Amino acid sequence: MLLRDKISLVQIFRMTWKLDLMIILVCSLAFVADTYWLKQHISIPVSISAVLGTALAFFIGFNNNQAYDRWWEGRKIWGALVNDARSWARGLLHYCDTAVAGETPHIARRMIFRHIAFIYALKANLRKTGDTYYEGYLSKKEAEEVIGSRNIPNAILNIQAADIQLLREQGAIDGFCFRELNSLLVNHCDNMGKSERIRNTVFPPGYLFFTRVFIWFYVILSTLMLSESIGYWSVVFGWAVGFVFHVTHQNGLSILNPFDQNPMSLPLDSISRTIEINLLEMLDHEPLPSPIEPVGGQYLL
Numbered sequence: 186m187l188l189r190d191k192i193s194l195v196q197i198f199r200m201t202w203k204l205d206l207m208i209i210l211v212c213s214l215a216f217v218a219d220t221y222w223l224k225q226h227i228s229i230p231v232s233i234s235a236v237l238g239t240a241l242a243f244f245i246g247f248n249n250n251q252a253y254d255r256w257w258e259g260r261k262i263w264g265a266l267v268n269d270a271r272s273w274a275r276g277l278l279h280y281c282d283t284a285v286a287g288e289t290p291h292i293a294r295r296m297i298f299r300h301i302a303f304i305y306a307l308k309a310n311l312r313k314t315g316d317t318y319y320e321g322y323l324s325k326k327e328a329e330e331v332i333g334s335r336n337i338p339n340a341i342l343n344i345q346a347a348d349i350q351l352l353r354e355q356g357a358i359d360g361f362c363f364r365e366l367n368s369l370l371v372n373h374c375d376n377m378g379k380s381e382r383i384r385n386t387v388f389p390p391g392y393l394f395f396t397r398v399f400i401w402f403y404v405i406l407s408t409l410m411l412s413e414s415i416g417y418w419s420v421v422f423g424w425a426v427g428f429v430f431h432v433t434h435q436n437g438l439s440i441l442n443p444f445d446q447n448p449m450s451l452p453l454d455s456i457s458r459t460i461e462i463n464l465l466e467m468l469d470h471e472p473l474p475s476p477i478e479p480v481g482g483q484y485l486l
Contacts, residue, residue, distance in 0.1 A: 204431055205424065208404060212423035215408040229410045237406065241399050241430065248392055249437030256451070259383055259443035262376050263456050266304065269372045270460045273300055274467045276366055281357045289357040296348050297468060298322045299341060300373075301461050306331075307338040307377055308453045311384050311444040338377055345370055384444050393438070400430045452477070452485035 277293040302322035309316040319337070320328045327344060334340035349370065353363045408423035415422070439449035455477040462473050479485050 201428070201432060204435075205428065208424045208427040208431070209420065211401065211404060212408045212420040212427070215405045215423065216412045216417060216420050219409045219412045228413060229406065234403075234407055234410050237399075237403055238426075241403050244392075244396055244399065245430065245434050245437070248396055248434065251388070252437040252441040255383055255388075256440040256443040259380065259451050262379050262383075263451060263453065265372070266307075266376050267456060267460055267463075269369055269376070270300060270304065271463055271467075273297070273366070273369050273373075274464045276362065276369065278467060280362045280365075281352060289352065289355065292348055292352060292357075294468060295324070296345060297464050299327070299345060299348075301464055303338055303341045303345070303373065304457050304460050306341060307380065308457050310336070310338055311380055312446060312453065314446075339374070342370060342374055342377075345373075380444070384442070388441055396434055400427065400434060403430065446486055448480070448484040448486075450486075455485040 274297045277296055281289050281293050299322060302319040305316070305319035305322070309319065319341075323331070323341075327341075330344070331337050331340040346367075349358075349363065349366050352358045352366075353360075358366065404423055404427035407426045408419050411419035411422050439447065443451045444453060458474060458477045462476065465473055477485060
């Protein structure tokens with residue numbers, strides 16, 4: 186996730202120079218083809234470019250709107266995970282009757298540690314990194330129990346459910362607290378499922394493919410149309426048209442998969458570390474891990 190709302194010309198050049206060269210090459214070829222062959226046979230009406238440009242703008246706008254919806258939904262999901270994690274720890278620390286059973290504080294503490302494991306396991310599952318950092322917050326027995334599961338975060342929630350039931354059987358929590366903790370557990374599962382839905386739902390490839398095809402078609406057509414009136418300057422204006430449409434489309438593609446590891450995606454590393462710090466602090470655990478530092482002072486992963 187970007188931390189600054191401004192971008193320098195140097196950064197723009199670094200991100201787009203390959204695209205710029207490709208557009209200039211295509212526009213140059215279109216200009217040469219029109220100058221030495223096409224204009225002798227046909228003259229392209231200006232109205233065609235205006236109609237196609239408007240249609241293409243709507244097409245790109247639809248793609249970008251859908252991409253942003255996926256990104257924003259993912260951000261809301263992980264914002265809810267942060268809030269629910271704090272409520273989970275607070276409920277276990279303050280609503281369990283420690284006078285009923287001597288083991289209760291230990292159970293509550295390991296359930297909070299286990300929730301940190303759940304967050305990191307979910308992050309690793311969404312990013313397909315194979316990261317096993319979560320194992321540090323599980324006992325050896327629990328780690329062995331979940332490692333063979335197809336869905337490790339869900340397996341961790343199953344263990345959490347068993348411990349909630351154990352607290353109820355011991356009389357450490359009453360029916361109301363049991364219901365509240367179980368409700369939070371359901372929220373964790375819901376947010377996990379929503380995240381997996383976004384991650385596993387492929388954006389229709391036809392939209393992406395044909396959008397690229399239509400942009401290149403429009404760039405070539407604009408260059409052919411302009412070359413008849415302004416000559417070689419049509420290459421410059423063709424590049425300008427292509428740059429605007431391609432970069433607008435690329436902005437949507439950069440947030441299409443919000444759980445990827447790139448500067449425009451959601452900062453799952455930072456959010457996970459925030460949850461980890463918050464929960465450990467509530468446990469008076471020392472030392473606390475350091476927050477995730479921005480990469481180059483520009484974005485968080």
